[in-house]
Amino acid sequence: MANSTKTVAQMLPGEAAVVSSISTGELANKLLEMGFLPGSAIVYNFSAPFGDPICVSVSGYDLTIRLEEAAMISILN
Amino acid sequence: MKRLKVALAGKPNSGKSSLFNQLTGLNQKIGNFPGVTVEKKTGVCQLDADTQAEIIDLPGIYSLYPRSVDEKIVAEIFSDKRSTSYPNKVILVADSTNLQSSLLLLTQLIELHLPIVLALNMVDLSAKSGQSIDVNTLSKALDLPVVMVNSRNGHGIQELKKILLAPIKVSSQKFYSIDPEILPTVENFKKYFHLESNYEAYQYLQQVENLSFISESDKTFIKQTAQASNFFPGKYQGAETIIRYQFIQELLNKVIIKTARSEWKKTSHQIDKVLTHKVWGYLIFFGILFLIFQAIFAWAQAPMDLIDLSFANLSNWLRDVFPSGPFFDLITQGIIPGIGGIIIFVPQIAILFAFIAVLEETGYMSRVVFLMDKIMRKFGMSGKSVVPLISGWACAIPAIMATRTIENWKDRLITIFVTPLMSCSARLPVFAILIALIIPEEKLLGFFNFQGIALMGLYLLGFLAAMISAMAMKWIVKTKEKSFLIMELPTYRSPNWSNVGLTIVEKTKTFVFEAGKVILAISILLWVLASYGPSSAMSEAEQVVTNQIEIGIIKPEEKENQIMAYKLQHSYAGIIGKSIEPIIAPLGFDWKIGIALITSFAAREVFVGTMATIYSVGNTEDQTTIKSRLREEINPDTGGPRFTTATGLSLLMFYTFAMQCMSTLAIVKRETNGWKWPILQLIYMTGLAYFSSLLVYQVFS
DSSP: OTTTTOBGGGOOTTOEEEEEEEOOSTTHHHHHHTTOOTTOEEEEEEEOTTSOSEEEEETTEEEEEOHHHHTTEEEEO | OEEEEEEEEEOTTSSHHHHHHHHHTTOEEEEEOTTSOSEEEEEEEEEETTEEEEEEEOOOOSSSSOOSHHHHHHHHHHHOTTSTTOOSEEEEEEEGGGHHHHHHHHHHHHTTTOOEEEEEEOHHHHHHTTOEEOHHHHHHHHTSOEEEOBTTTTBTHHHHHHHHHSOOOOOOOOOOOOOTTTHHHHHHHHHHTTOSOHHHHHHHHHTTTTOTTSOHHHHHHHHHHHHHTTOOTTTTHHHHHHHHHHHHHHHHHHHEEEOOOGGGGHHHHHHHHHHTOTTHHHHHHHHHHHHHHHIIIIITHHHHHHHHHHHHHHHHHHHHHSOOSHHHHIIIIIIHHHHHHHHTTHHHHHHHHHHHHHHHHHTHHHHHHHHHHHHHHHTTOOGGGHHHHHHTTTOHHHHHHGGGGOOSHHHHHHHHHHGGGSOOTTHHHHHHHHHHHHSOSOEETTTEEHHHHHHHHHHHHHHHHHHHHHHHHHHHOOOOSOOOOEEEOOOOOOOOHHHHHHHHHHHHHHIIIIIHHHHHHHHHHHHHHHHOOOHHHHHHHHHHHHHHHHTTSSOGGGHHHHHHHHHHHHSHHHHHHHHTHHHHGGGTOOHHHHHHHHHTTSBTTHHHHHHHHHTTOOOSSOHHHHHHHHHHOBOTTTSSBSSOHHHHHHHHHHHHHOOOBHHHHHHHHHHHTSSHHHHHHHHHHHHHHHHHHHHHHHHHO
């Protein structure tokens, strides 16, 4: 389980993965509400010109999140 | 006539506003929810011959748990049965292309025991994506009426109205069982507060700080009980969300017969490749900004001139018709020009918001947030601050109101604080006359107009001051709240023009009524200060001028204007102007300019009119007359002209930075819930204006 701690912040353009967990904290519920649910597929689309924020597809729509939030979302792929 | 109250709820980008516009058309008004600062958009919809519905448009939210000022109101509305805004029925507007994120809020509202109709909106896009939904099964599973609508062309609206006319029973569906640990407390609250559902009582626990209708003593009681049961707001929320989504997932597996083809968003993604490109993205954004600028300056000119002329004519005509006297003078010289001074900005504000509405409608504004977020964060703001800052070029009032979507308090506060430094349209007439006075009308390299460059420089200066001030505030203001950006990037689509039209009407109304009432009140007060003074001096005016005509200092044809100038100089405003002269002398201003500074405290554009009166030009329509009169003015100390380059530049600095807008202060007070920030803003901006003027004058003189 070497890469079990990989997060959305480390994904590359075009990469797909499955959300494994959301780190606890005040934003956890907001991320869940927006569709970052454990088990859902996530695709990294592209980042903004300075590398942050990023655009991902999850739960049927495109969302923008900052790298800080992306680091709270653990993935498996 | 029967009257229903219907609330429109749903996630952002679900076409909720279009549906609201379809239902109500131009029968809309904007007010405030009692006791809170959030804007309340309501409209009337005729359901049938004898039933009307008052439709309340609520801010777009994903769940009942709020993150921004805007969102707090929704939980409040649905939890306070005694409120006059409590709806009889609710329309839950869902984005058919993304039912999952649309239904979370629905499951929460059902558990508040509200009678709901589910409107599946954007069926056109859903069809385009190749998706099919089994509406009957959906309706049965949720135990509520479901209707398909297209808020762009009005399809399904009649059906929706029919459903609203019939009684809607509360859905019996259950989704979430409150954790057994806290359930006894919730049940006690339900009894104690006489509530219908457990979930309602649960919201009292979860959102005790957000529900303003709960009395302070009840809040203390709720908080103490929560503490005793080891509960804190936010606890169990994650688990609740997951359980709700599990239900929604299972439901969607049943009702979505055919899933959307993945390639239907391909065009949108291709557009994104260009619009968020590291070079093209910014070039296009700055190109659009340039276009907006061009539009505000060039296209607004003709209607503005027309408004100016009409009000001047109206005022003159009334002066001829009415007998003279203090009451009629108040109307013709105080109130009418006051209203004219408000209406004149309507063209610029309308044009700016037309652009902003189109950019928001198409989905481009979310990309601007995306592009600018990283840069704006360096300055203590967020990508969402861009729209308020751009709006600030037209008027700070709608701009400051647009900050309500910024979730983080610090980001929002900084945006509110620096927005008035963006040069608003009221500064333009002042800039125009001063630039014409001190900058030669020549061309650099035969192409760039010096006056144009100077004007651009002033806008740039205001913008830089805003950004630098924001950066400084980033270090000063402390917050524990975490800033975040989690936002949908909606699929691009062509704008819905009736939405654009209604946004223009709405924003213009906001300006006219919010700014208008303050500007009008202050302009009346200032008119009084400028028209009245210690009675001996005022009554002498005519005699003094007549004497001066006799000894030949003044030409007889200038008598009227000279009397007015004399009166202004000896009025209360004149007295104040003279008393502040020692303070403003180091800036290169004399007491006459002092009077103009005083009168333009409420609204800066008054400067031009005051200068015209004080230099007895009389008629303010003719800018060249004012200009040449100002040029002739002699400074008695130096014997040279009063309006030297140094004085002109100093005045320009002052008007670029100074907080001379009572309406903005009033809005900032409302949006920040107190006098602290507007007072700090007033001190900071006036200080900045004073010292920059001082510096510029001392360097150039």
